[in-house]
Amino acid sequence: MSEKLFVGNLSFNTTENDLQDAFAAHGTVVEANLMMDRATGRPRGFAFITMSTPEEAQKAITEMNGKQLDGRALTVNVARPREDRPAGGGGGGGRREFRGGGGGGGGGGGGRRDHR
Secondary structure, eight states, X not given: OOEXXXXXXXXXXXXXXXXXXXXXXXXXXXXXXXXXXXXXXXXXXXXXXXXXXHHHHHHHHHHHTTOEETTEEOEEEEOOOOOOOOXXXXXXXXXXXXXXXXXXXXXXXXXXXXXX
């Protein structure tokens, strides 16, 4: 059974081949997946490495966590399952009721009193 690892703090110059080579010293790399920004096409600074066994994955964590690659100290740990996201995509952007910024509330009223 394979085990997926999260690798963070990557240099933007690091390639999937660099990762494959670095982790292959600690076991069989099934897959190296460097995450890219969809908008810019640039690396996002993290990747997922799938090792062929949990034992190899643990060895890779022990050997690679904190190790320098392209001038950066790597963060390596077992990848957590992806959190379910609501259907319809699009994330964040803040709460809609704050759209448009400042000004809100009070003042300027006039005509609000009950004139009898």
